[in-house]
Amino acid sequence: MFKFNFDVEDDGEQSMVSLDGNCTAQNHRPASAQAVVPDAFTELSLADALDSLPSKISYSPITIPLANGGNLSLPRRDLFDARFQLISHNADDLDPSEQPSNAHAQSALQFLNAPSDLVPLVYEGGLKTWECSLDLAGYLDSIGSQFDVRGKRVLEVGCGTSIPSLYILHRIFSSPPSQNQTHIHFQDYNASVLELMTIPNVILTWYLSGAAETYRMSEEEPPDSTALELNISENLRDAFQRSLMTYGVHLRFFSGSWDTFDLQKSGGRYNLVLTSETIYRMESIPSLIAMIRGACSAKDLTDIDSYLCLVAAKVLYFGVGGGVAEFVRCVRDQDEGGTVETVWERTSGVERRVMSVRWK
Ligand SMILES: C[S@@+](CC[C@H](N)C(=O)[O-])C[C@H]1O[C@@H](n2cnc3c(N)ncnc32)[C@H](O)[C@@H]1O
Numbered sequence: 001m002f003k004f005n006f007d008v009e010d011d012g013e014q015s016m017v018s019l020d021g022n023c024t025a026q027n028h029r030p031a032s033a034q035a036v037v038p039d040a041f042t043e044l045s046l047a048d049a050l051d052s053l054p055s056k057i058s059y060s061p062i063t064i065p066l067a068n069g070g071n072l073s074l075p076r077r078d079l080f081d082a083r084f085q086l087i088s089h090n091a092d093d094l095d096p097s098e099q100p101s102n103a104h105a106q107s108a109l110q111f112l113n114a115p116s117d118l119v120p121l122v123y124e125g126g127l128k129t130w131e132c133s134l135d136l137a138g139y140l141d142s143i144g145s146q147f148d149v150r151g152k153r154v155l156e157v158g159c160g161t162s163i164p165s166l167y168i169l170h171r172i173f174s175s176p177p178s179q180n181q182t183h184i185h186f187q188d189y190n191a192s193v194l195e196l197m198t199i200p201n202v203i204l205t206w207y208l209s210g211a212a213e214t215y216r217m218s219e220e221e222p223p224d225s226t227a228l229e230l231n232i233s234e235n236l237r238d239a240f241q242r243s244l245m246t247y248g249v250h251l252r253f254f255s256g257s258w259d260t261f262d263l264q265k266s267g268g269r270y271n272l273v274l275t276s277e278t279i280y281r282m283e284s285i286p287s288l289i290a291m292i293r294g295a296c297s298a299k300d301l302t303d304i305d306s307y308l309c310l311v312a313a314k315v316l317y318f319g320v321g322g323g324v325a326e327f328v329r330c331v332r333d334q335d336e337g338g339t340v341e342t343v344w345e346r347t348s349g350v351e352r353r354v355m356s357v358r359w360k
Helices: 046-051 079-090 100-113 131-142 163-173 191-207 210-218 234-246 282-296 324-333
Strands: 042-044 056-065 071-077 153-157 182-188 229-231 249-255 272-276 308-314 338-346 352-359
Touching (some): 042 046, 046 249, 056 163, 071 079, 071 163, 071 191, 079 191, 100 191, 131 163, 131 308, 131 352, 153 163, 153 282, 163 191, 163 210, 163 272, 182 191, 191 210, 191 229, 191 234, 191 249, 272 282, 282 308, 282 324, 282 352, 308 324, 324 338, 324 352
Parallel strands (some): 153 272, 182 249, 272 308
Antiparallel strands (some): 042 249, 056 071, 308 352, 338 352
């Protein structure tokens, strides 16, 4: 188990390993990971995930620094609350030999207790918010007027708590409804991350936005505004689903390894592909690049300006081998390789970048 140790809450000391090898997924996979069968592409139903939420969830604000010097606060479900959901839902039947889903719940519980620990192709860190996701949301804010997401297809790859997509949703739900149909898709290795963190965060973002104002005023038992809790009721689920229709927002959630992502089932290529803190491990960089490349540029793509692919990352991931240099080299060295341009950077402390990737 590797302790990643530098997410938003925990910015620790790091050490460096060298970068070498070529850019094929198989050649980069270490012997230990070869034995692991990666989780396959699976779609999680939003309706099922909504139904499995407890009657109340708690959250805390997370602050996104903006380029104009201001801040934006978005809600994020508390980890302890997700842990409580798992414990209370599974307290009666936690024997993993009886049901595979129990084993799944037990392993999710294990990682909720140690959310910074990465276990390759088992749990990849999505329960916590990593710093570069805030950089990416801040960058999206800075280009807001140049790139209107409404009417577009958006994919966040390795979304975890999905701060960049929450920013996009916040923007949509804070504007008047539009006729354009916007598709926002979330991908994470772990279905439990989507269920326990991503989807609750989406609902919280909606609930605190202008789009939910009528619902908030209609609540029979409004939550104590100082408690930072949200009552999950049938009415809330209905109002949320109605708002999605009003705003023309279509949400889908996919789990599984990048190698297995099924672009055909997800509906084809995207106009905006986002990912943050996903290039930390050399052996998974080639499959990430193959996936985002496919997601950005289908064979029939004729308009080169019709997509934007943004990758936010630390320059070096000490101890795991990935980082910007390895990523750029792999993008460039592929057949008909692409180009990487740094569009935002932080050069003090732990260096971080937001990069725009394009393919020929
Ligand atoms: C360190 S977390 C970052 C989460 C989030 N993007 C953030 O910045 O807060 C890395 C994410 O990459 C995804 N991931 C890592 N390796 C993966 C793989 N081989 N296949 C699919 N997803 C993977 C996991 O889903 C995980 O959420």
